[in-house]
Amino acid sequence: MSVSSVTSTASTTSTTGTSTSSSNDIDLSTADFLKLITTQLENQSPLDPTDTTEFMGQLMSYATFNQISEISTTLDTLVDTISTMNSTVTSLYEATGKASA
Template structure:
């Protein structure tokens, strides 16, 4: 569980760029005011300078300065939100979560999924594949409406025993009228850590990665 240097470098570069822009606009604005006051002091009373141009430039400087301040504020808000998200993700470590997902780990001759059918299905084809995409197990059964557990004992369709590892499941179901029934797959497991290498924290359940947005429920042992 670590934060990649790329993320820190990007944030540092963004902060440095914002500071540089602020200093640049401030320096240019000071030079502009110095030039303006010098011209006003030395202008010909019979042929005064046109103040409209100066007014427009003042407005432009003020607009740019305001935009830079707004960008700095937004950057601070983004950093604060990211820190809150990381803190929340770390609080999941050690908890048992149920999340959307098709991948589960086979350990000790047992891999489990939750199949959530939109309505009862008279015929559901359940296919289990290994990490290479090869079909290792397939069966057809009826499904009741709602959530139900599906446990695979690691036995392949040829009768051999599949090695421990990660496997994915897919379900194609139909009702008695032949209409397709939607079946969502969910996994349950204990959160071992948090992966911070991407743009958003990702929970790790064994070797399975679970996005925070996919978490359905959280449970801690008493």
């Protein structure tokens, strides 16, 4: 059975002097996953079909991956928002002349 490869991309985010790097970002959409599952089902041997438990495990793994990806995106947005708020508050505090040395 031939299955197309899944590409992995690396991203680097820099925020107020700190840098985080992630090389675990995988660009696999729901449509890609469904295409892989469909291809697997089309090419399985009728004499040796895929185990139902294994198939459900694959579906659950993708569902978990998808939820974790959404949580990660939400947390990244939250970190960016907090960083922006911190910069704004610091700037306002310094502008009022009350910054401590």
